[in-house]
Amino acid sequence: MKTLAPKTGNSCFGCGADNPLGLKLTFHGDPEKGTAWTEFLPPHFLAGGANMMHGGFIALLLDEVSSKVLSMQGKRGVTRNLEISYQKPVNLSGPVRLEGSLIRHEGRKHFIKARILNPGGDVLAESEALFLVFNTSS
Template identity: 45%
Template sequence: MTKPLQVEKLTRYADAVRKFASAAQNRCFGCGAANEHGLHLEFYLTQELHAVCETTVGDFFEGPKGFVHGGIIATLLDETMSKAVRAHGLVAMTRHMEVDYQRPVPSSEEIRLEGRVTRNEGRKHWTEALILNGHGKVLAHGKGLFIEVKPAPDPDPVKDGPTPHG
């Protein structure tokens, strides 16, 4: 994903995006409502099945003062790529990922996460994700390889009801 998606504020694109369903008992650190220590990321899907999230990371996840810790940045990218895979009805785990930390990611300011699947080969699904600031500048870029661990029980990730995880 060399360029950010052309989806502006999610609220202005209500017809173009669908909210990702998440079970109330989901304890995923990235997206689980039931994890009081988690990031509580809420994802939307574009018509092209790209995963998008607007969020603000609190200062309790800082590394450098005023900026998000690098491990949390990797988590944000991992979770975003995972959601892009899940958007295709696949249940997969991260096998490999790499991160380009291009600019510091501010804490306590809105950022935007975007992810998509770039290539598929059998159980292997290659992905990429971006973290952007409020002006659309790319701050971090991740690439990932996800491996399917079992068939997806539900091909529609936005349908109501429990999802396998995340």
């Protein structure tokens, strides 16, 4: 098990320590299994309508936990594709869990699935992403 805490000098909206507007998320994961996860209470500035999270921020969270699957393995890459299924509203009055896992990789192409769950374990949104990794030779 590995933990990635926000780092000074990183201004990433999701995980950097130096973005004053950012979420400063800490992630956990298993590099050997190709997993990453975190739990947090979404701030209300992520709102879309009513008490629901904005769909663009849902995409951001799925992208973020997907990228951490790679970071856990010491890989650096960027999102090429992100396909999202919005299944239920992400309610802003309680914590959420983000989970990502590696499906497979073909050289630099890494296929990663992710999801957002509520405390009851309901899947609220799911994604499948293609990341292109810069620092792998396998």
